[in-house]
Amino acid sequence: xxxxxxxxxxxxxxxxxxxxxxxxxxGEVHAVMGPNGAGKSTLGYALSGRPGYEAxxxxxxxxxxxxxxxxxAERAAKGVFLSFQYPIEIPGVPALTFxxxxxxxxxxxxxxxxxxxxxxxxxxxxxxxxxxMDFDMLKRPLNVGFSGGxxxxxxxxxxxxxxxxxxxLDETDSGLDIDALRxxxxxxxxxxxxERSMLVITHYQRLLDYxxxxxxxxxxxxxxxxxGGPELALQLEAEGYDKYLPAAA
Amino acid sequence: xxxxKETIDAVAELERYKYGFTSDVEQEFAPxxxxxxxxxxxxxxxxxxxxxLEWRLAAYERWQAMEEPTWAAVKYAPVDYQDLxxxxxxKKKEGPKSLDEVDxxxxxxxxxxxxxLKEQEVLAGVEGAPxxxxxxxxxxxxxxxxxxxxxxxxxxxxxxxxxxLREYPDLVRQYLGSVVPVSDxxxxxxxxxxxxxxxxxxIPPGVRCPMELSTYFRINASQTGQFERTLIIADKGSYVxxxxxxxAPMRDENQLHAAVVxxxxxxxxxxxxxxxxxxxxxxxxxxxxxxxxxxxxxxxxGDRSKVSWTQVxxxxxxxxxxxxCILKGEESSGEFYSIAITNGHQQADTGTxxxxxxxxxxxxxxxxAVSAGKSDSTYxxxxxxxxxxxxxxxxxxxxxxxxxxxxxxxxxxxxxxxNGSAQLEHExxxxxxxxxxxxxxxxxxLSEEEAVxxxxxxxxxxxxxxxxxxxxxxxxxxxxxxLEGSVG
Numbered sequence: 001x002x003x004x005x006x007x008x009x010x011x012x013x014x015x016x017x018x019x020x021x022x023x024x025x026x027g028e029v030h031a032v033m034g035p036n037g038a039g040k041s042t043l044g045y046a047l048s049g050r051p052g053y054e055a056x057x058x059x060x061x062x063x064x065x066x067x068x069x070x071x072x073a074e075r076a077a078k079g080v081f082l083s084f085q086y087p088i089e090i091p092g093v094p095a096l097t098f099x100x101x102x103x104x105x106x107x108x109x110x111x112x113x114x115x116x117x118x119x120x121x122x123x124x125x126x127x128x129x130x131x132x133m134d135f136d137m138l139k140r141p142l143n144v145g146f147s148g149g150x151x152x153x154x155x156x157x158x159x160x161x162x163x164x165x166x167x168x169l170d171e172t173d174s175g176l177d178i179d180a181l182r183x184x185x186x187x188x189x190x191x192x193x194x195e196r197s198m199l200v201i202t203h204y205q206r207l208l209d210y211x212x213x214x215x216x217x218x219x220x221x222x223x224x225x226x227x228g229g230p231e232l233a234l235q236l237e238a239e240g241y242d243k244y245l246p247a248a249a
Numbered sequence: 250x251x252x253x254k255e256t257i258d259a260v261a262e263l264e265r266y267k268y269g270f271t272s273d274v275e276q277e278f279a280p281x282x283x284x285x286x287x288x289x290x291x292x293x294x295x296x297x298x299x300x301x302l303e304w305r306l307a308a309y310e311r312w313q314a315m316e317e318p319t320w321a322a323v324k325y326a327p328v329d330y331q332d333l334x335x336x337x338x339x340k341k342k343e344g345p346k347s348l349d350e351v352d353x354x355x356x357x358x359x360x361x362x363x364x365x366l367k368e369q370e371v372l373a374g375v376e377g378a379p380x381x382x383x384x385x386x387x388x389x390x391x392x393x394x395x396x397x398x399x400x401x402x403x404x405x406x407x408x409x410x411x412x413x414l415r416e417y418p419d420l421v422r423q424y425l426g427s428v429v430p431v432s433d434x435x436x437x438x439x440x441x442x443x444x445x446x447x448x449x450x451x452i453p454p455g456v457r458c459p460m461e462l463s464t465y466f467r468i469n470a471s472q473t474g475q476f477e478r479t480l481i482i483a484d485k486g487s488y489v490x491x492x493x494x495x496x497a498p499m500r501d502e503n504q505l506h507a508a509v510v511x512x513x514x515x516x517x518x519x520x521x522x523x524x525x526x527x528x529x530x531x532x533x534x535x536x537x538x539x540x541x542x543x544x545x546x547x548x549x550x551g552d553r554s555k556v557s558w559t560q561v562x563x564x565x566x567x568x569x570x571x572x573x574c575i576l577k578g579e580e581s582s583g584e585f586y587s588i589a590i591t592n593g594h595q596q597a598d599t600g601t602x603x604x605x606x607x608x609x610x611x612x613x614x615x616x617x618a619v620s621a622g623k624s625d626s627t628y629x630x631x632x633x634x635x636x637x638x639x640x641x642x643x644x645x646x647x648x649x650x651x652x653x654x655x656x657x658x659x660x661x662x663x664x665x666x667x668n669g670s671a672q673l674e675h676e677x678x679x680x681x682x683x684x685x686x687x688x689x690x691x692x693x694x695l696s697e698e699e700a701v702x703x704x705x706x707x708x709x710x711x712x713x714x715x716x717x718x719x720x721x722x723x724x725x726x727x728x729x730x731x732l733e734g735s736v737g
Contacts, residue, residue, distance in 0.1 A: 081693075090689070093704070102690070102694045162693065162694070
């Protein structure tokens with residue numbers, strides 16, 4: 001269960017999130033939708049602990065732990081995974097090496113045994129096949145020279161291998177054509193389980209045709225201003241965010 | 250609480266340089282200071298031929314007339330050359346030295362350093378035992394050389410240079426100083442006068458050396474300079490891969506290390522020379538550490554000869570080092586792959602010289618500098634093309650990575666092209682370790698230090714790949730250790 005209560009987050013001197021409250025029970029998928037500049041990406045960064053995104057007030061509880069007390073790696077070890085809107089290129093580090101290093105770092109942090117090379121390779125082969133990724137691509141430096149779609153698939157592949165319990169997807173549909181979107185969504189849906197909570201951050205309703213949310217929240221000017229079932233997303237698609245803007249301002 | 254933190258930091262500091270221990274080995278010293286008598290003392294200790302003593306004395310005379318160079322972008326307290334010991338050797342019985350005759354204390358030192366001095370295992374066919382022949386130099390003398398007999402079967406000579414001077418005087422005389430003349434520079438002249446040991450390698454024509462050769466240098470004694478001399482001769486059509494490693498105890502004083510390495514490659518010969526330099530870098534405040542003033546040069550005398558320098562420089566307080574190639578032979582080829590990592594108060598001025606004299610000679614330079622803390626790193630490189638050398642090609646790439654705000658990095662390329670047909674390429678980049686990359690890696694579960702290590706290893710990967718396998722793994726770990734505490 002993710003429980004965000006009255007969260008205020010500033011970047012530099014600028015307040016972005018202003019009292020955001022949101023609960024995501026285990027096993028549920030919640031969508032956070034909102035206009036540009038509402039603080040959607042800030043929410044993802046704040047939950048994952050990006051330096052420079054300072055929580056000035058409020059709390060974030062995840063399975064009993066106060067996330068705000070933990071550094072990014074500790075949060076990752078507790079199962080927090082942020083799929084980046086713009087995945088970062090890591091020159092000189094093969095994707096395979098990167099993911100294995102990350103997986104073992106998390107396992108060590110949890111007091112588990114590291115994954116052996118053959119075991120890891122088996123896991124990667126299965127996961128990349130499911131995402132229709134060329135295995136040879138994983139020998140290349142992570143994300144360097146990858147297309148937008150390949151980068152997003154790479155994020156989902158990492159998610160599948162790291163097996164997080166709190167999945168935050170930041171604009172995962174941006175830059176994807178319809179075929180890639182379907183593959184990525186299948187990958188995400190395969191990870192749905194009664195133990196996992198998912199937060200799908202998106203501007204457009206399109207992604208939610210493929211990843212069906214249990215609840216939809218509207219984020220505007222740093223707060224959740226409306227919540228509802230999946231029908232809320234369709235309504236937003238039809239009517240736009242206009243009616244939430246004056247209320248927030 | 251503050252006191253607890255201090256203790257933790259102090260312990261962390263100790264662990265960072267894990268080779269910082271001193272060993273209680275009984276040693277004998279030459280009297281402190283430098284004069285002609287000390288030069289005679291060293292020569293006599295080594296039982297050298299008369300011509301060698303004269304060679305040394307001539308070098309000493311030249312050195313006295315020379316001045317310490319000041320052009321490098323490094324600052325350090327002046328060295329008092331009269332306040333040093335020029336000879337320190339573990340006391341031992343006469344004559345070398347099979348492994349079972351070596352002082353167990355010494356073997357324990359190398360064991361602790363992780364240097365494989367065991368040949369029995371390999372000879373007995375123990376699986377996974379590294380097949381590397383090692384010459385272990387402890388302060389001023391070589392204490393043991395492994396695999397000598399097996400190498401001799403292939404005709405390869407691998408022994409301390411002091412021994413070679415007695416056993417193969419003509420060979421040594423023919424080549425010693427022929428690549429780095431005694432008067433080449435201040436530190437080379439000093440080395441020529443007082444060097445006490447180092448390795449000698451000769452690979453006969455057409456022989457591919459059956460194993461990696463390695464020399465491991467250890468400075469142990471206090472107030473002692475280490476002056477080693479290495480001479481490698483690759484005869485026609487031969488091949489050898491040679492590794493060099495170095496460590497020293499942690500001391501408050503600065504210690505001088507002034508080595509000379511000469512390589513001669515005849516027709517179609519190939520030499521691969523790899524260094525992992527991990528001298529004590531000084532503490533967090535910049536106290537102590539090794540002054541590493543080294544002259545390394547290869548003479549690609551033969552047609553189609555090839556010499557490749559690969560260096561991973563993580564240690565020393567001050568580094569002044571330019572492994573170079575004189576490309577005399579037609580179609581000869583020189584390579585320089587370098588990783589220079591500086592942290593704390595370290596300073597490094599390092600690079601290479603590629604002197605193209607032969608037609609169609611080519612060279613390749615890949616230099617990666619990583620600077621952190623308050624350190625300063627300079628790449629200084631020369632590519633020179635002689636008027637008669639047609640068809641020369643060079644490719645140079647210098648990349649610098651900065652970690653934090655207080656470090657510096659500089660690239661100073663010198664290019665002298667006196668032949669219009671030369672094709673010279675130079676690329677240079679400077680980047681700062683990006684917050685985006687750091688956060689991305691941390692989000693996936695890496696601690697800040699693991700993230701830095703991974704990103705830096707990615708940055709230097711092109712060069713790491715040039716190292717022999719066992720060394721590459723060590724070097725990768727070293728990269729991580731030397732950058733601990735560089736962020737945050």
